[in-house]
Amino acid sequence: MNSTAIKTGVSKRPLRKYTSFRQSVRNSLTMAYRGLLKIRRTPEQLFDVTLQPIIFTLMFTYIFGGAISGDVQSYLPVIIPGILVQTVISTSIVTGVQLREDMDKGVFDRFKSLPIARVAPLAGALLADTIRYTIATVLTFGMGYIMGFRPDGGFGYVALSGILVIACSWAVSWIFAFFGVIARTASSVQGISMLVLFPLTFLSNAFVPVDTMPDWLQWFVNINPVSHLVSAVREMVNTGHIGSEIVYSLIGALAIVVIFAPLTVRAYMRRT
Known part of the structure; x- marks a missing residue:
C-alpha cells in the first residue's frame, strides 16, 4: 500500500485491462467449455432435456391424437x-x-479476480446451453420417428428446422438470463x-388447431411468436417449404436479442 493509500485509508486495486473482442470471444468459448464439463460431471442436469421430450411426445400424442386428428398417425405431423x-x-x-445459482454461490465473484473478459462467464453459459437445446431437438425428432412420424420435407429440412428452433431458443434464453441476473433467488x-x-407455449397453435378456439383467443394465438415458430417448423418438416x-x-428472435442482450449485460456488469 503506497503513502497515498495510507493517507486516504483506501487501498488501490489494479485496474482491469481492456479486453479485446477477440479475447472476449476466446474467454467466452472457454467458459462454454466449463459449462459442458459441469454437465459431464453432473449428468442429472440433462434429465429435463432427455426425459421431457419422450414423456411429452407420448402423453400429448396418445391423449389428444384421436380427439383432434382422428388417429395418432395423423396427429404426429401436427404435434411433433x-x-x-x-x-x-x-x-x-x-x-x-x-x-x-452460480451468482449466489460466489462463482462469478471468483471469476472477477481472473484476467478474463467480465462478460465471458455470462456469454459462455448461454453458449453451453445450446448443447441442451440440440439434445432436446434430436430426441424429439427421434421419438417421433419411433412412433411412426415420417416428415415429407426430408432430412435437410428437418435439420434446418432444428437449427431454427435452437437459434430462437438461444434468443429466448437472454430473457431468462436477465431474470437470473435481477432476481433474488433461483x-x-x-x-x-x-x-x-407457459401462456406463450400453451396459448399457441402447438397442440390444437387455431380455428377451434374462441375468436378473442385466436387473435392472440395468431400474433404469438411461438405460433409463428411452430408454423415455420411444420412448413419445413411436413412440406419442405x-x-x-x-x-x-x-x-x-433478433428483436429479443437486441432488447434483452444489452439489458442483461448491463445488469450483469452492475451485479458483478
Whole structure:
C-alpha cells in the first residue's frame, strides 16, 4: 500500500485491462467449455432435456391424437413440431436458474479476480446451453420417428428446422438470463420464467388447431411468436417449404436479442 493509500485509508486495486473482442470471444468459448464439463460431471442436469421430450411426445400424442386428428398417425405431423418448440424453449429457463445459482454461490465473484473478459462467464453459459437445446431437438425428432412420424420435407429440412428452433431458443434464453441476473433467488427465476413461458407455449397453435378456439383467443394465438415458430417448423418438416413464418420467427428472435442482450449485460456488469 503506497503513502497515498495510507493517507486516504483506501487501498488501490489494479485496474482491469481492456479486453479485446477477440479475447472476449476466446474467454467466452472457454467458459462454454466449463459449462459442458459441469454437465459431464453432473449428468442429472440433462434429465429435463432427455426425459421431457419422450414423456411429452407420448402423453400429448396418445391423449389428444384421436380427439383432434382422428388417429395418432395423423396427429404426429401436427404435434411433433409443437412438442419440439415447446420442449426446447422450456429448457432455456435453466439458463437463468443456473446463472442465479452460480451468482449466489460466489462463482462469478471468483471469476472477477481472473484476467478474463467480465462478460465471458455470462456469454459462455448461454453458449453451453445450446448443447441442451440440440439434445432436446434430436430426441424429439427421434421419438417421433419411433412412433411412426415420417416428415415429407426430408432430412435437410428437418435439420434446418432444428437449427431454427435452437437459434430462437438461444434468443429466448437472454430473457431468462436477465431474470437470473435481477432476481433474488433461483426459485424466483424459475417461477417468473414459468409465468412468462407457459401462456406463450400453451396459448399457441402447438397442440390444437387455431380455428377451434374462441375468436378473442385466436387473435392472440395468431400474433404469438411461438405460433409463428411452430408454423415455420411444420412448413419445413411436413412440406419442405420455407415461407414467411420463418422470417417472422427470425425477426422475433433478433428483436429479443437486441432488447434483452444489452439489458442483461448491463445488469450483469452492475451485479458483478
